[in-house]
Every structure is written in structure tokens, then in C-alpha cells.
Amino acid sequence: MNALIIFVLLFCLMLTGMPISISLGLTVLTFLFTMTSIPIEAVALKLFTGIEKFEIMAIPFFILAGNFLTHGGVARRMINFATSMIGHWHGGLALGGVAACALFAAVSGSSPATVVAIGSIMLPAMVKQGYPKGFGAGVITTSGALGILIPPSIVMVMYSVSTNTSVGKLFMAGVIPGLLLAFFLGLTTWILARKRGYPRMPKASWNERLVAFRKSAWGLLLIVIVMGGIYSGMFTPTEAAAVSAVYAFIVAVFIYKDMGLKQVPKVLLDSASMSAMLLYIITNAVLFSFLMTSEHIPQDMAAWIMDKGFGMITFLLVVNVLLLMAGNVMEPSSIVLIMAPILFPVAIKLGIDPIHFGIIMVVNMEVGMCHPPVGLNLYVASGIAKMGITELTIAVMPWLLTMLGFLILVTYVPQISLWLPNLIFN
16 A cells, blocks of 8 residues: 555656656655654665765766767767778668667767767768668667667666666676677668668778777777776776776877867766766665665565566566556656666566666666657657657667567576676676
């Protein structure tokens, strides 16, 4: 009964158009002060202890690194390298966009940042070369979602904070699923381009490819620094985030020189603003998680599922449906911070690996970012392509169906997620 009251109250507050973070906070405070005897001191204490985790520090650093790279010419060089390698295939420029999104995802940690950085360059180029605007927007919208699956990923850090799971293992677990999804999205693009006779680029010589690689090498090196540093034990994921922010600043300002020192304060302010917004959501989500636990809602749900005899297969199907439905009304950060503390104990009770479960949640978030009404990538791509949301939703459908197929695959074949972290950490 208490669970019903909590979720009805939260849903009603969200229906008023109130931001999710404030809705969470008001739900918790209203319930605690009217229906429980928990002292206000406990609430204040939980508020501060919930966000003092070292892993949370990675979020502002990854955001800052992504902003430096977005404004610093790294994306353009990655696009040139990707198109030099595969631009001569059917739909070459679009395939280059998929590959560039995968490369930029490995340095930014954010899907919207990937869509902006790659889309603002690729979409005009694709239209100029003769691709329909909808096709180009569909490619970039869905490929940009790789930003939260290919490590480093801000959403993975949030899952780690919510469930006390290893960020390093999550990052490693995202590598193979991320590359596999990039392959499937590229395959869909190639099939459509070949079927519709879209243009191909002239085949680049090996010398041109080498030049493109050398120009993009400073950006690509960040992937090696972050993942190699974590893998070798040189630094933690949080320290890797700080290193990536400093490295991105040096590359953007002093090596590529696409950003002047005068632009740095604006990038810092934009990053601080986005970080503050996410940290505020995390703070209220921590309170919501505290309320859920104090009311024994996850424990009761786990007991009910075990009593009904639901197996792992049925539970994971329900989880996917629930998360896809949540993706209709909330953005990824909020979904992870609200749903993970509720679903995680049940998953553990059923014997599901916490790393595998984290990847399932992240892939669901990817799908949610590409469909209406609140798909963040849709709105970002809509602004770049100057297309309506309805028109863009129809355009992304082939790639969205590919992502749903991949979600089923990654849900029921755990080795896709677990092989690499098990190999490295065991």
C-alpha cells in the first residue's frame, strides 16, 4: 500500500510538469513527514552521506572532458579518419558517421554530446552529398546513443553509485556490447544505403588514411589513456575522469588550437551547470532510494517474485518492458537512479550478475534516448536537422528496431557483457 501511495504521488507531481528532481524530493519529504516517524535529522544525514561517494566526482570531470572535445575540433578529425577508412562502401558517409559516433563515444561519456559533435558536422555534409535529411538524422540520432554504452559512460557511473557496483568492471563490460551495437547499426545503414542506391565516396589511399589517423591521433589517444589507465591499475575511474579532463583541455587549446583561452571560461561554466543539474537529481534520487529501503519495498518485491516462482527469463523481460516504459516519461539519469535501487536486489536474489544487469539497464536507456516523447537524442538531432519530432521518429525506426533486437540479445546472452571484465579482473 505504501509503495502505491509513493508512486502515485510521484506520478502526480511529474504530471504537473515539475522537474523530476524536485518531484522526487517532494515525494520523499511529503511521505516521510506525514506517514512515518523518521526524524528530520536522519533525512539531512542521508542527504549528505548519499552524495559523498568518490565515484560521483567522475561525473563533472567526464562532462568537462566531453565539452572540451566537442568544442575543440576532435570530432571533425575523427570523422575524417572514419570516412577515410570506410567511406567507399555503400552509404560511406553515413557509415563514417556511425564509426565516428563510436569513436567520439569512447572519449565523451555522453550521448547528447556525441549527437551534437558528430551531427552538426555530418548532417550538412550528408545532405550536400545527396542523402535524404531523414536518413542522415536517423543514423546520427541512434549512433549517438553509443555515448552511454561505450566507456567511459556517465550513466554507468550513476548505476555504480546506486548499486555499489565496480565502475571499472562496468566500463570493461560496455566495450564489447558497444562495439557490437555499432556494428549492427552500421549493418542496418549499409543495407538501407545499398538498397536505395545512396552515394559512395572515392576510395582513400593508404597515405590519405595515415594522414587522417595522424591528425586524429591526439583525440584517439584519450581512449588509450582512460581505458589503459583503469585496466593497468594506474588510476581509478574517477582519477581517469580527472586525467581525461586535463588531457582534453591541453589537446583542444594547445595542440589542435581550435579553442582559444577566451572560450575556456564558458566551457567551464556550461560544464558546471550540467554537473550541478545531475548532482541535484542524484541527491534527490538518493533520498528516494532511502525511502524505498526504509519502507522495505525492494525486499517485499523480491519476496513476492520468488513466491510467484518467476524465473530469471521472465523477470528480465518484465525489467525491459518496465524500463522502456519509463523511457517514455523520464531521461536516463533519473531512470537509473530511481529504478536501480528497486530492481537490483531482486536481480541479485535471482542470481543475475550485477555487471550484466547494469549493461541491460544502460542499453534500455539507449533505446529510450531515441524515441518520443522525451528521447533526448531526438530533440538534439531535431534542432540540428531542423526536423519535427514526428518526422524524425519515423526516420529513426529502422535503427530503433535494430537496437531493440540487440537489447534482447544482450539481455539473454550475458557473456556478451561479462566475457571481457571476467577475463581482465579474474
